Amino acid sequence: MTGVSTITVSRAFRHPEKVSEDLRRRIQQAADDIGYVRNRAASALASNRSMNIAVLVPSLSNSVFVETVTGIEKVFREHGYQMLMGVNHYSAEEEEALVRAYLAFAPDGMLLTGFNHRDSTRRLLEQAGIPIVHMMELSDREGAYSVGFSQEAAAQAMTEHLLSRGRQRIAFVASQLDPRTLARNRGYRDAIIRAGLYESHRELLVPDQSSVALGAVLLKRLLEQAPDTDAIFFCNDDLAQGALFECLRQGIAVPNRLAVAGFNDLAISECTVPSLTTIKTPRYEVGVEAARMLLALIEGETVPRKVIDLGFQLRAREST
Amino acid sequence: MTGVSTITVSRAFRHPEKVSEDLRRRIQQAADDIGYVRNRAASALASNRSMNIAVLVPSLSNSVFVETVTGIEKVFREHGYQMLMGVNHYSAEEEEALVRAYLAFAPDGMLLTGFNHRDSTRRLLEQAGIPIVHMMELSDREGAYSVGFSQEAAAQAMTEHLLSRGRQRIAFVASQLDPRTLARNRGYRDAIIRAGLYESHRELLVPDQSSVALGAVLLKRLLEQAPDTDAIFFCNDDLAQGALFECLRQGIAVPNRLAVAGFNDLAISECTVPSLTTIKTPRYEVGVEAARMLLALIEGETVPRKVIDLGFQLRAREST
DNA sequence: ATAAAAAATGATAGCGCTGTCATTGCCATT
DNA sequence: AATGGCAATGACAGCGCTATCATTTTTTAT
16 A cells, blocks of 8 residues: 555564664554554564563562563563463463473473473473573582572571571471472571571471461461470461461561561561561562573573572561 | 374364264374374464464463463353463553464454553454453443442442541552553542542552552552541452551551541451451453353353453451 | 775575364265 | 266465565766
8 A cells, every 4th residue: 555565564563673764654654544463473473483472470460570571571571572371370281281382382491490390291392492591599410401509509598597596496387388488488497497407397388278377277276386486487478477467467476486488588578567578589580581591592592500599688677 | 094084183182973983992092192282373373263362461471361361261262262361560551463473373252351452452363353351340332341339339348338437537558550450440530439529649659550558658658648538448368468467567556546448359358356347359251251251252152241340348357 | 086894785595383274084864 | 877966185375574686876087
């Protein structure tokens, strides 16, 4: 309708520098007028590049992965890629279904959370032949790309912090026993055994999904089975917050009678009364760096390090 | 390789009932072996049905829209559609960019949050000629499909609740002034004016993004400009929670000296001390119903009602 | 003014699938 | 045995775009 061939229109959008200024403007104008939007499906088919990347996270219920995804989006959007996000609810089975679903979009790469995949999922990914980067945990296997931090080291650091505050009877309470939670449990154990203070009845691990309400429940349960506990390390801030509220209700003095610590440093954790000691995890940064690494792999660039450890920070606050 | 034509493979996946049991199994087997996944781009192109639907929400930072999206996903997944989600950060400009980006996926329908779109966005959507359903607010214009509840009515109900508790100097505090927040403000005003108790200095509206930390700040600011306030209605639970913490810190007795109310009923709101009076919004249900409505429109079925009001519930708790 | 190089535009084929119509083979009915 | 009907399978074209190579136009160098 502008008297231009289709290929020129295509070029005006994909390689604007190859089309004369004037013509490009006319094409743009015409496109705006009729509300033309390039069809990605056709583009992907013809160019063999979908410009899609798939991202799988376990949950969006607290802000942890929302921030990661925000970082990912930022990087990819800048480079013209479209991010497709799926939530697997901490289930390797759901993950496989999602991998299948997103592979159908012929993504140029994929970001996965952790390393807890089914063998069949791994096979699917291999056959797809696209680059994969794993987030949050650090690689435990040859050849895998990953960006994250050591969950164990962070949990060790927190346990040592509680020890340094003079606590002797430190409990560990966890729910939703995904691999990262279990790694935190190992970190706690390492530190507490090294201090010669390990007592199995101070560990409380339940499979239920984490929530603030569950934190209150688990606090009560733990104090029943180990009443003389003087510090509790919760595997995440949600549980710790619930415990903090329950202490307030029951008149348990925090930190005097009982120290409480969490993990993740959610925004609310510095607002609670008392404010919550926790581990600040580099969630946003993990997203950004993982996206950059994947981008490099997609573009065929060499990646200097296959494993990027972004560390963590201990935020010591009023609750300990 | 199974000695079957491509069209038969296609049929085995799309219309399994049209392929013999035996052959279908063999095709499935072969597909699993080589990790074959159907290419949606090609499928969409050939069939003129992408089986994509695009969903635009303002934020994922608190669980409000996460729950809505969960409901949407559930419905669409059951029907074989893939949901593509975008976050517009309460910006009509970002929304337009997202509409463009997702229109490129040739979605069969789109779900938008609210009615606050640019004219150019509206034009794009019209030209795309796909069904659109709006969520959270109820339609204010001819022909628009919407699923939600009356933000104004809910805010009125909350204000009347505070009045019924004998409060006379009720403040309204809001941030992130999106259309729904402003509708809540109108609801508050209506009720408070009707009670003859409107005083402009008890309204505090700031454009900043909502957060728990901001709740504490705004509480302080409000109490400076209107120290004798005996109840505060916050436009959302995040702010109200921050205020609750600040009251705890300052020793302000809630609800005796000051009643505090929120909006949304986040999971944490019934755990706080004191527990938070708030409006339970049908977030998940909005997602489910909006998805069903859109599905009906896509399939060309008649939709009984263009506007579905799912109501709300007042949760009176300790904080009032 | 002319040749050579560079820039701008076009023609063609084909990406992987599916809608449509055609063909084959089988069974039931007469 | 012949016919019609139906289920199962296949051939072919084309969805909207872009990679590639071909052609035309413009610019630069001589």
